Amino acid sequence: MHGALKKGSHIRVRGQVQGVGYRPFVWALAHKLGITGSVLNDPEGVLILAYGSALDAFTAVLSEQAPPLARVDAVELSDHLFAETPSDFVIAPSTGEGAKTRITPDAATCDQCFAEILDPNDRRFGYAFANCTHCGPRFSIINGVPYDREKTTMADFPMCAECAEEYADPADRRFHAQPVACANCGPRCWREVNGVEEQGDAIAATAEGLRRGEIVAIKGLGGFHLACDARNPDAVARLRERKHRPAKPLALMGPLDTIRRHCRLSPDEEARLQDPAAPILLLEKISDDLPEAVAPGQTVLGWMLPYTPLHHLLIDTFGGPLVMTSGNLSGEPQVIGNEEASEKLGRFADAFLMHDRQIARRLDDSVERITAAGPMVLRRARGQVPETLPLPQTFADAPQTIAYGGQMKGAICLVKDGLALLGHHLGNLDDALTYEAFLQADRDYAELFAHDPVLAACDLHPEFAATRHAEASGLPVEYVQHHHAHMASCLGENLWSGDAAVGIVLDGLGLGPDNTVWGGEILVGDYGSVERAYYLRPAPLPGGDQAQSEPWRNAVMRLDQSGHAAFADSLFADRPVETLRRAAAAGFNAPPSSSAGRLFDAVAACLGYCPGRQSFEGEVAMRLEAQAQGQNAGDSYRFAIEGRQIDPGPMFDELVFDIESGVSDAMIAARFHRGLAQAFAGAARCAADEAETRTIALSGGCFQNRVLTEMVVEELSGYDVLVHRKVPANDGGLAFGQALVAIARHMDRQ
Missing domain, CATH: 3.30.420.40 (ATPase, nucleotide binding domain)
Known part of the structure; x- marks a missing residue:
């Protein structure tokens, strides 16, 4: 009978809530408060069916105390009628196909995993691929949604009994951590010289090679780096000579105490270095201990902390800072495959530190700086993508839109459900392989985010590869002037809504509507139109x-x-x-x-x-x-x-x-x-x-x-x-602005 139904709550949680330990967090909270029911992942995020006397307290905590990597956009409540009072709170299997929720960016090693790999009594001691729901690879290994192990590159590694037990225990921080692994069942790393795998401890041998002045190609999360001893001027000079990179600053990796010895660190900068995004951060030099060739003529150095267990173990064993620059041929995208690395980086590297976990998509290191005006993103990539950006309230009903950016610092932007996904840095689309990566990203994001756009946006320049691609998409195309897109990207990032704003837009070049540069x-002006004042x-x-x-x-x-x-x-x-x-x-x-x-x-x-x-x-x-x-x-x-x-x-x-x-x-x-x-x-x-x-x-x-x-x-x-804080002020932010301009014009016509 209807009168026998028990009233509870249907709770929809939206945001970055899959693959971050959100379900075990809900499970533990429910048990603590005496709530019964269930929680599961589905294409829209997390769905909770809850029953109990403490529902108000339970609901309040869902966003206030979420796990470290979770980003809760909304908690939506409605009534749910239970035919029978649930006797327990359980984590139910994932349901549905497609994606309305967010995929989590790759996250730097958490303190607990770091402690384990350095603890001789822990079963993951010295293991280069330790991770949990609070850290580890995410976007770089996912092949499909919902985010489950069989849809990642970890599908190649069946879990051993001990890892499976952790994975199945809601009270364990590795519960449903899709990349969970150990030395008995997971990926492995090895050192390779002249195409031959060396026996023994790969980390120790690589550290010894770096001390001898070797240049080593190291496989990381989103691609290969070329590394050498940052204190060795001969090694740095040799790396520059081999890579034909005479002056561009080289990125550095080291522990926090090393960075403090070389650069001035504000509390905000120190906190940003230690963020799960683990970006390269441009920091003011206070010492000339490193060779001038690391960053010729510069007063800042680009530093990042070790962000994977492999990096931590290598830096700890090596005992000093490393140059860690992108492993690629000049102008080409970063190398991600082992065979590709052997072929393309063999002319640069004396040795390779390989591993056998496949990289689903290449992700460069993000680059940021912090100024008196606030944080600034120079390159949006690993650790930041695919985080989404909220749109100004006036764009709440925006149609699904795709924007293709410019020619330099290529990146695409998808708009769906009131959010914008600004994709990762791709590079200069003049390069054939970079353009191929651009096309792959277009297909990739569309599939992962179940995106079905009705509108495309691009630059005015008719010869840009991104413009030609938009024209070939079969969608209605909005052509957006370069500097209008820049201005709109800054307005949109700051959630501006108004009648008029002024934009100061200073850059290298962009085609004007008068065909001058x-x-x-x-x-x-505003999102829809501007005038040149x-x-x-x-x-x-x-x-x-x-x-x-x-x-x-x-x-x-x-x-x-x-x-x-x-x-x-x-x-x-x-x-x-x-x-x-x-x-x-x-x-x-x-x-x-x-x-x-x-x-x-x-x-x-x-x-x-x-x-x-x-x-x-x-x-x-x-x-x-x-x-x-x-x-x-x-x-x-x-x-x-x-x-x-x-x-x-x-x-x-x-x-x-x-x-x-x-x-x-x-x-x-x-x-x-x-x-x-x-x-x-x-x-x-x-x-x-x-x-x-x-x-x-x-x-x-x-x-x-x-x-x-x-x-x-x-x-x-x-x-x-x-000012910009999360969207690059450079052309890496163009696509976001293009999307907003195109949508504003489209909505004005409705």
Whole structure:
């Protein structure tokens, strides 16, 4: 009879709640409070059917005390009628197919697993693949959803009796930890030289090889690294020579006490290093103990803590810091397979530290920094993806959308159920293998997240590979101007909703709607549309792409424009200056450009940085920032505003005077940064006042520059300044902004 039904609760928990120990957490809580019923995983997240007198207390704790890796978005309650009073609380089998819940990013080794691998009395002592529900591989091993072992690359490793017992016990922290393993049943590692596996302790032998100066290819979570002793200048030089990487800073790995000896650490930086995401963090140097070749001309070093048991064991055995740079051929994606590594990295590595757990998808290390304006993500990858981002409230009913980003720092973005999934860093889509990885990511994310978009978004540039891919998708396509997408990504990350905002967007380049090259922009508008309020005075970009790699070209154009052609002649006497000028005057492959990135290049070239070609993108801009770091500028260089143009002509007058007067590079760099910050902040204030808004968003690759960002924020005191914290300011965040613009336009048309 209906009257005999027992009233309980139907509780739906949404968010990052699978594969993180959430069900055993619920199980333990229910037993503690005398609740009966069940909990299970399904495509929407976690479903709880609960009965008992303490339901209010039970429900309140579900989000307040969740496990470390859980992210609870919502706890939704409704009544549930039980035909019979449940006598116990059980963890039921997973149900359903598809995915409406989130997959957890890979997480660094937790303290408990770390203690076990160092404890001679523990059965996982010295085991390089220990993990539990609080740590270990997730996104890098998953092949399907729901997240169960048979749908991961751990399906190749049947559990032994002891691991199976832990896996089946809700009171054990390894309950349903899908990668659970031990030395008796799980993956193994070995050392390999010249294609031959060596016998013995692979970790100890690898550490000894590193002490001898070897370069070792090491298989990690999301791909291979190339490692060497960071204290050995010969090893570092040899690594650079073999990899043809003359100047780009190399990432470092070491324990916290080692990092403290080399860099200044704030409490926030220390906490971020120890976060389960375990990113590379750019930190201020306080010591010159490491070779200058680790990061030539830089005042910061990129450090990460060991984030897998294999890394912990290797660092502990080696006893010092390691260079740990991406294992790839120049321009190609990171290597992930053992055979691929042997083939491609054999020319770099003296030895390999291999393992036999397959990597389902390559994930570079994430790169971050913390500034006075807050945290900043430079590369969004391992440990951060596939975390989702909430959308502003006005996007609650957004249709499923896919955005394909730009050409550099490729990343895609999916929108579904009021959330955005900004995918992992892929690289430059000019490279065939990177483009192949882009196509794989498109298929991969669609399958894992049961994504069925009705709308696609891409950049205006018709020759971008991502644009052509969007056009071939068969979906309606929204073309989004590059800098509008940057501005929208910052607004959206900050959950902005309003009538109008101002964006300061400074970067290398992006095609404008007028078919010129933009890059120093102040925009006014919202998600749906923007207008160009102010912009850097354009100058020719001679040689097109060559101007990005050869800074002297930009310097000649800017010096000529400001009346300093003779100074350019003297600075660049060994360069074909007259040929360049003729090409620019004829408009031959010299599009006008308002790029702030190229302005940085021009100033750096005037100081003699990279007189030939840059060896990596942003090299001279990073050197200029390093010079300005911590320098009191005193006076700033002056920019003029003529109509809607921000003219750097007066700045070059003062720059040339200072160079000829022998003023230090550090002072010149600081004055340039301060002048640029004042010019754009001043114009943005005018634009904001005209638009009757107090909101100013900062985006574009130039805002990876800590000095510039902090100066602009300071100059905008009194306004609501929005900056990036989780979405990269560079092109890695473009797809997120593209999606928001496309959706806003689509919804306006409805």
